[in-house]
Amino acid sequence: MNELSDLVRRFTVREIVPHLPGWERAGEVPRSLHAAAAKVGLLGVGWPEEVGGGGGDLLDTLTVAEEIILAGGSSGLIAALFTHGIALPHVVATGDSRLIDRYVRPTLAGETIGSLAVTEPDGGSDVAGLRTTARRDGDDYVVNGGKTFITSGVRADFVTTAVRTGPPGSGYGGVSLLVVDTTSPGFTVTRSLEKMGWHCSDTAELSFVDVRVPAANLVGPEGSGFVQIMRHFAGERLSMAVQACATARRCLELSIEWCHRRHTFGAPLAHRQVVRHRLAEMARITEVARAYVWGLAAKRAAGQPVTRAQVAMAKNTAVAACDHVVDAAVQLHGGAGYLRDSEVERHYRDARIMGIGGGTTEIMNEIIAKELLDAGAG
Ligand SMILES: Cc1cc2nc3c(=O)[nH]c(=O)nc-3n(C[C@H](O)[C@H](O)[C@H](O)COP(=O)(O)OP(=O)(O)OC[C@H]3O[C@@H](n4cnc5c(N)ncnc54)[C@H](O)[C@@H]3O)c2cc1C
16 A cells, blocks of 8 residues: 555544544534544545646546545545536646635635535536626626535635636537635525435535625636536546446445355355345446456556547446445345444445536437547547
């Protein structure tokens, strides 16, 4: 195990695992966790030192996510503690020192929390159709509209918000990104949403009524929001793929341990051929998914070309593996697997979002099909 993996495992066992059931019940993680994670350098992994990060590459970022789950954490915990992974990359990519000093550095230092708000009540998959408007008025934009399903939105200090700066019907070319301070008059968290899983990760419905945002908070050029969102989706999707594989692996490990320990009809479950073959299938599916996902991540980290379709295949493959394994793990645990607060039960519920968030399984298939068919037409 390398130094980073060891650090993450020790942090997870000490600072996360004992508190996770309480945070699941509370519906959020405390700000003190962000401070503690920043202190040991975890929040800054994979972010350049020039913006307050600790350096490292995509593989380091993915290692952090994998090890948290393997050490007893969860994908919900990662969603809550590392929301900056989706809220900040666009801001960092602009190189805008004012925005970086104001939003990136304090967040990587564990002092502030940021969210990314793209999805609206009318739809999430069709990003180019979003309706929240931002009208230019002097040195400000005036924002009106609503967002929903926003991770960490209840606790956020700022929200990187996708808005329509173009006229109605302007499609993807009319979308921009604006950083909105949550203390701005007219900004409201209208609801904290209750969910099937990811209980420790707060999820918000947001309302914007005549919210004035300095034009200097525009991220990149006006009209570039859609392209920025799509560009940074790759990192989010690979992270979700890694989390899905890690969840499967953790559930396999928990199941093996359980099958050695649990006796029925005078013998451990692990002695039954049907059980052994089920475990073998869980392992095969997990390992094959993991090899593809990490192979692709390594290519991307090395700067080799990786297509959107390949990333979509990685996400769908990992999600399918995870869905299969969490279901089998609950079954092998019997009634114990159905009890609230048993780890496999939490993973079973948490896993269900993987095929929805960051682009649904169907949207991933659309991306794959488009690349296939466009190539055929060419
Ligand atoms: C817990 C949680 C956290 C989230 N966090 C965030 C966040 O931080 N920020 C954010 O912006 N969003 C977030 N989301 C939103 C998430 O990205 C969306 O839910 C997702 O993109 C799907 O959008 P939708 O829910 O509007 O479904 P819809 O787009 O309405 O889709 C509904 C169904 O129709 C299918 N479908 C849609 N279009 C097509 C098509 N063309 N062909 C075939 N099938 C199609 C979809 O696959 C899906 O099965 C979060 C969601 C959840 C549940």
